[in-house]
Amino acid sequence: MHIPHLYDTQYTQLSPTTWCATAYVSAPMSLRLWNELPWLSIANTLHASSINFSTLEWQYRLPTHGSSVQKNAQRQRRQQRMGVRRLLQELLTTLEIDDTLNEAQFPYRLNSSSYYVCFSHSSTGSANNSNDNPNASVAVVISHQRMVGIDIETNQVAWHVAQRFYHPNEITLLQALPLDQRDTVVKLLWQIKESFIKINHHTLAQGLGMNYQYLISDIATNLEQDKSLATLTDNQPLPYQIVILFSYQTVIIF
Template sequence: MQNLTLRHIHYTQLDPTTWCATAKVSSQLPLRLGSKPQQPLAPNILYSYPIKLHSFYWRHCPFQTPLSAIKDAANKRQQQRNGVRLLLQNLLSKLAIIDTLDDSQFPYRLKNSRYYVCFSHSVNSRLNDKVAVVISHRRPVGIDIETQDVAWQVAQRFYHPSEIAILAELSIEQRIIISKYLWQIKESFIKVYHYKLAQGLGMDYTCLIPALINSFTQESRSPIIINASKTGYQIAILPFQQTVIVF
C-alpha cells in the first residue's frame, strides 16, 4: 500500500463555478514497525567476493532484479489514479463541498452537486508526479498538465498542416512553447469531446496561435485567459503550474 503526500498545492478560481488545483504527489512504501529505511542499491553490483576457480580469481557480482516494466507501470498508474483523487478531495475540502466522485462514465461528475470533474497527471520522476484537477458546474471541462516539451517531429506528425506552417516560421524558443500549449489545448478538448487521440491532435487550432504567442510574452502569475470563440469555450493557461484548462 502506498502512502501518498501532496506538496506545492495551488488553487485557482477561473469563474464563479469553476476551480482547479495542481500539486506534486509523492509516494513512499510504509515501513514495518522497528524497521529502518533501506539505502538504494546500485543497479548492477550489490556486493562482490573473490572465488578461486582453477587458480584464477573471479569476482561474482550478483544483482537485485528490479520490478518488471509491466508491474512498475501498473504501480505508476495506480499512484496517478490515487493522486488525482486525493487532490480532488483536497480541493472539495478547501471549498467546503461534501460530495463523492462518480467515475462510472465520462464525463466524471460529483454524485450530489453534479459538478463536472476532469483529471490530469504528468510524470516528473519515478516517485514524484504532478497532478491536476478541475471542477465546473456549467459544463464538461478539460485539463492537461505537462512537464515535458513536445518534440518538433511529434508535432509535425500529428498537428494540422496549417498549424505546422505557422509554427515553422517561429523562433525555436517560441515554437517550443507554442507547440506545448497547443498539445495541452488539444489534450483538454479531447477530454471535453471524447475525441480519439489522433483525431483530437489533428484538429486545427490555428486561430489560437496569435493569442498563444501574445501569452508567451506575458509574465504574470495570474491565469492567462484566451477566448476560443469557435468552440464557445475559454482557455486558461497557468504557466507556473505547467497547466492548461478548457472551461
C-alpha cells in the same frame, strides 16, 4: 494499497463556479524505502576489510529488466490515479463541498451537486524513480456550468510528433516562430487539444488533428509578456475560456 503523498498543492479559482487544483504526488516513504532495500542489504553485508576492490565488479543496482520497469510503470500509474482522486477530495474539503465522485459514466460528475470533474496527471520521473523526487504532477478541475477539460504536461512534445498529428495550417505558423518559442507553443497547443479531446469525446488522432491555428499568435504573445497566467477565448459557437497556468504547466478549458 499504499496511499500516495501529495505536496505543494495549489488551488486556483477560475470563475465563480470553476476551481482547479494542482499538486505533486510521490510514493509513500515506506514504499521508497522498500525499493531501496537491495542497496541497504548490500551496504550491510559488504565489509571493506574483506573486499578486493581491484577485482570487484560494481553491479549492485535495482533491476532494470523489462518486467521490473513495466511493474514500476504500472505502480506509478496506480499512484497517479489515486493521487488525482485524493487531490479532488482535498479540493472539495477546501471548498467545503460535501460530495463524492460518480465514475459510472463519462464525463465524471459529483453525485449530489452535479459539478463536472476532469483529471490529468503527468510523469515527472523515470519508472525506476525511488528517491525523494516526485513521480508525477496531478491536476483536477471542477465546474458547475458545463463540461471542462484539463491537461498537465511536464514533458516536451517533439517537433516530429507535432508534424505528424497537427493540422498543416498550424505547422505553417509554428515553423515561422523562433525555435525556443516554437517548442513551448507546440507543447501548450498539445495541452489545449488534449483538453478539448476530453470535452468533446474525440479520439486522440481526431482531436490532435483539429485546427487551432487562431490560438497560436495569442499563445506566443502571452509567452513574450512572461505572464504567470494567460486567458484565451475559443471561437466555437459557445466560446470556452482557455486558461494557461504557466508555472504549473497546466491548461484548463471551461
